[in-house]
Amino acid sequence: MAHEDDPLEHERASWKPSPGLAVAVSDPVSNPGLPPHRARVTDKDPAAMQRAVRTVYTLFYLSIAGSIWAVAAYMLFPIESGRIIDIRNNNLFIGLGIAFALLAIGLGAIHWSKAVMSDKEFVEPRHATRGRDTTREAAIQAFADANEESGFGRRVMIRNSLIAAVVASVVPGVVLFRGLAPFNSPDNPHAGDPVYLLEHTMWKKGMRLAHDPSGEPIRAADLTLGSAVHVIPEELATVSHSDGYLEEKAKALVLLVRLLPEQLTESEERKDWSYNGIVAYSKVCTHVGCPVALYEQQTHHLLCPCHQSQFDVTDHAKVIFGPAARPLPQLPITVDADGYLVAQSDFTEPVGPSFWERH
Amino acid sequence: MAPASTTGRDKPLGGRFIGATANYIDERTSLSGFVKELGRKIFPDHWSFMLGEIALWAFVVVLLSGTFLTFFFQASMVETHYNGAFLPMRGIEMSAAMSSTLNISFDIRGGLLVRQMHHWAALVFVAGIGVHMLRVFFTGAFRKPRELNWVIGFILFILAMAEGFTGYSLPDDVLSGNGLRIIDGMVKGIPLIGTWTSFLLFGGEFPGSAIVGRLYTLHILLLPAILVGLLVVHLMLMVINKHTQFAGAGRTNSVVVGYPMMPVYMSKMGGFLFITFGVIVLIASLFTINPIWNYGPYDPSPVSAGTQPDWYIGFADGMLRLIPPGWEVVFLDRTWSFNILVPLGVIGIFIVLVLIYPFIEAWVTGDKREHHIAQRPRNAATRTAIGAAGVTMYAVMWAAASSDIIATHFWLTMEGVIHTLQALLILGPIIAYFVTKRICIALQKKDREIALHGYESGRIVRLPGGEYIEVHQPVDEYERFKLADFDTYEPLVVRPNAKGRIPWHENFRSSISRWFFEDRLTPVTQSELDAALAHQHHDLEHVAAEEDLELQGAHERAGVPDAPHTPIDDGRNSEVPVRPSNVIIPEPEPGTKAPKNREKESDQ
Numbered sequence: 026m027a028h029e030d031d032p033l034e035h036e037r038a039s040w041k042p043s044p045g046l047a048v049a050v051s052d053p054v055s056n057p058g059l060p061p062h063r064a065r066v067t068d069k070d071p072a073a074m075q076r077a078v079r080t081v082y083t084l085f086y087l088s089i090a091g092s093i094w095a096v097a098a099y100m101l102f103p104i105e106s107g108r109i110i111d112i113r114n115n116n117l118f119i120g121l122g123i124a125f126a127l128l129a130i131g132l133g134a135i136h137w138s139k140a141v142m143s144d145k146e147f148v149e150p151r152h153a154t155r156g157r158d159t160t161r162e163a164a165i166q167a168f169a170d171a172n173e174e175s176g177f178g179r180r181v182m183i184r185n186s187l188i189a190a191v192v193a194s195v196v197p198g199v200v201l202f203r204g205l206a207p208f209n210s211p212d213n214p215h216a217g218d219p220v221y222l223l224e225h226t227m228w229k230k231g232m233r234l235a236h237d238p239s240g241e242p243i244r245a246a247d248l249t250l251g252s253a254v255h256v257i258p259e260e261l262a263t264v265s266h267s268d269g270y271l272e273e274k275a276k277a278l279v280l281l282v283r284l285l286p287e288q289l290t291e292s293e294e295r296k297d298w299s300y301n302g303i304v305a306y307s308k309v310c311t312h313v314g315c316p317v318a319l320y321e322q323q324t325h326h327l328l329c330p331c332h333q334s335q336f337d338v339t340d341h342a343k344v345i346f347g348p349a350a351r352p353l354p355q356l357p358i359t360v361d362a363d364g365y366l367v368a369q370s371d372f373t374e375p376v377g378p379s380f381w382e383r384h
Numbered sequence: 385m386a387p388a389s390t391t392g393r394d395k396p397l398g399g400r401f402i403g404a405t406a407n408y409i410d411e412r413t414s415l416s417g418f419v420k421e422l423g424r425k426i427f428p429d430h431w432s433f434m435l436g437e438i439a440l441w442a443f444v445v446v447l448l449s450g451t452f453l454t455f456f457f458q459a460s461m462v463e464t465h466y467n468g469a470f471l472p473m474r475g476i477e478m479s480a481a482m483s484s485t486l487n488i489s490f491d492i493r494g495g496l497l498v499r500q501m502h503h504w505a506a507l508v509f510v511a512g513i514g515v516h517m518l519r520v521f522f523t524g525a526f527r528k529p530r531e532l533n534w535v536i537g538f539i540l541f542i543l544a545m546a547e548g549f550t551g552y553s554l555p556d557d558v559l560s561g562n563g564l565r566i567i568d569g570m571v572k573g574i575p576l577i578g579t580w581t582s583f584l585l586f587g588g589e590f591p592g593s594a595i596v597g598r599l600y601t602l603h604i605l606l607l608p609a610i611l612v613g614l615l616v617v618h619l620m621l622m623v624i625n626k627h628t629q630f631a632g633a634g635r636t637n638s639v640v641v642g643y644p645m646m647p648v649y650m651s652k653m654g655g656f657l658f659i660t661f662g663v664i665v666l667i668a669s670l671f672t673i674n675p676i677w678n679y680g681p682y683d684p685s686p687v688s689a690g691t692q693p694d695w696y697i698g699f700a701d702g703m704l705r706l707i708p709p710g711w712e713v714v715f716l717d718r719t720w721s722f723n724i725l726v727p728l729g730v731i732g733i734f735i736v737l738v739l740i741y742p743f744i745e746a747w748v749t750g751d752k753r754e755h756h757i758a759q760r761p762r763n764a765a766t767r768t769a770i771g772a773a774g775v776t777m778y779a780v781m782w783a784a785a786s787s788d789i790i791a792t793h794f795w796l797t798m799e800g801v802i803h804t805l806q807a808l809l810i811l812g813p814i815i816a817y818f819v820t821k822r823i824c825i826a827l828q829k830k831d832r833e834i835a836l837h838g839y840e841s842g843r844i845v846r847l848p849g850g851e852y853i854e855v856h857q858p859v860d861e862y863e864r865f866k867l868a869d870f871d872t873y874e875p876l877v878v879r880p881n882a883k884g885r886i887p888w889h890e891n892f893r894s895s896i897s898r899w900f901f902e903d904r905l906t907p908v909t910q911s912e913l914d915a916a917l918a919h920q921h922h923d924l925e926h927v928a929a930e931e932d933l934e935l936q937g938a939h940e941r942a943g944v945p946d947a948p949h950t951p952i953d954d955g956r957n958s959e960v961p962v963r964p965s966n967v968i969i970p971e972p973e974p975g976t977k978a979p980k981n982r983e984k985e986s987d988q
Contacts, residue, residue, distance in 0.1 A: 045749055045750035046873040046874055046897055047871060047872070047873055048871075048872050048873065049871075050870055050872065050906075053868070053907065053909065054870075054910050054913055057634075057861040057865055058634045059634030059641065060633055060634070102493075104490065104491070104493055105469070106469075107469035115494065116496045116500070116668075116669055117669050118669075119493070119494045120665055120666070120669020120670070121669050123669075124662045125662070127665060128658065128659060129662075130655070130658040131655045131657070131658030131661075131662055132655070132659065134652070134655030135651070135652055137655075138647070138648050138649075139652075143648075144643070147641070147642070148634070148639050148640070149426040149639065149641075150638060150640075151637070151638050151756055153754065154625060154754060202584065205587055205598075206584045206586075207588055219579050219580060219583035222588075223579070223589075238683070255685060257685075265463075267593075269589075272591065274685065275591065276589075278684060310569075312569065312723065314565045314566070314569040314590075315562060315566065316686065318685070318687050319689060330688065330690070330788070331566060332704050333705060333787060333788055344709045346709060346798070346799055346802075347705070347709060348704055348707035348709065350709065350721070350723050378568070378572050379573055379724075380572040380573070380578060380579045381574070381718055381719060383714075384719060
């Protein structure tokens with residue numbers, strides 16, 4: 026609120042902030058007071074009242090029946106067979122019993138309050154929310170006395186040093202949270218370096234491309250034209266979950282596509298990154314990291330199902346639609362002596378979403 | 385035991401045991417004062433006051449069902465081989481979190497029910513807060529002295545979404561992992577702190593083996609503790625400020641009219657807890673939610689098309705999709721991900737504007753009075769229009785989260801849907817603003833018309849000149865009072881201060897106040913009303929006299945000059961005016977016949 030930030034405001038003793046913009050109507054419509062009370066059917070007709078009372082307690086009794094049914098259903102519909110239909114019945118019939126029991130209580134209680142309980146409306150005055158002036162003065166006096174007795178306002182050194190000390194005492198607590206992520210260690214010299222970790226994947230020269238998730242290596246000759254293959258490094262299949270299988274996989278995912286070599290537009294420096302029309306691109310979206318898992322064979326577009334970024338496989342996987350900003354990194358590949366596809370090196374740039382230190 | 389004769393009762397209330405217990409407790413806690421204050425506290429009644437209660441009771445269901453789930457869920461990412469009852473997943477490697485979630489679903493009787501209750505209740509919880517906030521916004525119930533409670537309520541909304549997201553991420557299935565991956569990608573896009581924030585959050589590289597445990601602590605300890613604390617403050621402030629009520633005859637700014645806490649509200653609210661609970665259980669028993677057994681454990685590689693976040697995260701996900709390609713630059717050797725920062729900024733500004741709206745409006749109006757009347761949205765046209773613009777913007781972002789589903793279901797192109805929504809994100813709120821403002825003002829005019837000239841009775845009368853008119857009947861004074869507005873605001877006229885200057889912020893405030901209040905209706909005054917009523921009365925009498933003459937003439941020509949002027953009431957063709965249902969008709973005294981068709985009848 027701009028005018029409250031005005032440092033001169035307090036100094037302009039004569040200046041009063043603009044008054045409110047509300048305009049009272051000088052001749053408002055007169056208030057006729059509360060309308061006459063309208064008697065309900067149950068107030069006028071004893072039989073209707075009797076019916077309402079009966080409805081309420083019937084609902085409560087029915088609720089007990091519902092609860093009993095739910096307990097019975099718990100026993101009548103076992104799930105130990107593991108069959109889906111049993112799970113469904115168990116879920117359905119216990120649930121219906123509980124729902125019925127609860128709804129009957131709720132409906133009964135509300136019917137009770139609406140039809141049976143007195144519906145006489147009461148009027149209660151409102152009071153200003155602020156405390157009474159005497160109360161407020163007493164409160165101010167309490168602070169003033171405390172201030173006087175402690176010297177909190179007067180002894181500035183004590184006060185300021187206390188504030189500084191308390192603030193400083195929080196810092197060690199914050200520092201402790203560095204422990205949320207590991208430090209570098211002799212076993213794992215880069216464990217505490219997020220930028221290094223983001224810039225490297227497990228791909229390296231000569232590592233075979235393998236099927237995800239079986240880890241079976243892929244021969245270039247077995248790859249038919251137009252096919253798209255989900256690929257992991259061959260070594261990844263032997264990594265256990267406790268040794269970082271998911272973390273490595275999350276970076277090393279590759280999508281392999283075979284096109285006609287003449288369909289590819291390749292820049293000079295990437296001429297030898299493909300093999301015979303086979304190209305490999307990181308499958309991790311450069312937007313926020315979803316797997317770019319959908320390949321459209323006719324248009325050679327890769328589509329990210331999360332936010333619909335589209336990449337053109339024929340043209341260095343550059344972005345043609347969607348919120349992603351960068352092309353998918355390309356993995357340079359070739360074949361080894363046995364005809365299997367292998368990486369020429371790691372990715373030449375970090376895969377996945379952008380990060381601050383990336384350049 | 386001595387009878388409590390001092391209170392004038394013959395017997396202690398509730399019998400000896402209850403009396404003794406109450407005495408025991410009161411002598412140790414002073415509880416009687418509390419009961420005296422609150423027991424018969426008056427709450428006003430309106431269906432829209434129930435919306436917040438939906439949120440409150442859904443939260444109770446979330447707490448109860450969630451507590452049950454904690455007894456079985458294992459918040460650990462340790463790898464296990466699933467060996468539970470669900471055959472298709474047997475032997476698959478997955479985290480303990482996923483495996484225990486499957487066990488809750490397939491190995492514990494009723495476990496699936498509780499899991500589904502928990503998830504459905506969470507969705508209802510956030511939705512309940514949403515509609516409650518809309519009610520408070522559009523009726524101006526956030527005005528002084530309730531601004532702080534608006535802020536607290538809004539924080540509760542954010543906390544509820546945070547609870548939802550952390551809970552969604554716990555089962556460690558493919559969808560929750562992908563959701564976390566998106567969060568990871570967004571966090572990494574934040575300048576300066578993003579990379580390290582993600583690194584610390586996940587305890588190393590994504591996905592790591594720590595995140596589920598950490599989110600679990602947030603989900604069941606930290607966030608609920610803050611949520612419950614703020615919820616208590618929220619409700620306490622509601623009690624202290626007393627609930628707002630809609631204006632009506634006898635229902636003014638200085639009183640509360642309604643039913644007492646005990647017994648009516650205790651029964652109504654308690655009953656509504658059971659109804660909310662019951663409906664959630666009913667949904668949980670009939671409709672599957674989050675079938676993680678179809679998705680499988682998290683793996684960075686697979687994802688299926690058409691996956692959707694829980695509804696309340698949709699607007700954020702949608703905003704991510706609405707960014708055009710290529711919004712990223714490398715500047716100063718650092719990456720600036722505007723495709724992340726812009727959505728975060730848009731959502732952030734949106735959230736902050738909603739959060740501080742009460743203060744903005746209070747600054748513009750300069751109104752320091754307490755307001756306890758819930759306004760009709762039409763009577764605050766500019767606010768309602770702003771709200772409609774905000775709702776439209778939210779709706780466009782939300783729709784964008786389903787852009788792929790919209791495209792496939794309606795046979796549209798993905799690009800077409802996104803481009804349309806991009807345009808709507810800008811244009812939609814503007815259109816909504818102007819349309820809503822005009823509708824509000826038109827409705828105000830209609831109210832004024834009804835207050836001054838009555839409602840259309842549906843009775844057509846032919847005048848001697850051959851002219852047909854529809855008779856307008858006056859609404860009763862209670863209805864008229866509801867239709868009249870009492871407050872109005874005028875744009876600020878800036879005046880120079882003592883130094884002869886006009887501060888820039890007062891000029892700014894003046895232009896904003898013109899934007900708010902330039903187009904307005906002045907409220908009806910009593911003299912206008914009296915004049916209109918007198919005129920109408922005269923007209924009605926005139927019409928009735930003309931009608932009498934017509935009828936008498938017709939009777940005379942037919943040779944039955946003494947026939948009555950009222951139509952014979954056969955119960956089928958009687959001319960009962962179309963009366964709005966909320967017009968109060970005085971009940972006839974027993975033995976008298978209700979007047980059937982016109983005011984004049986009693987004179988004949």
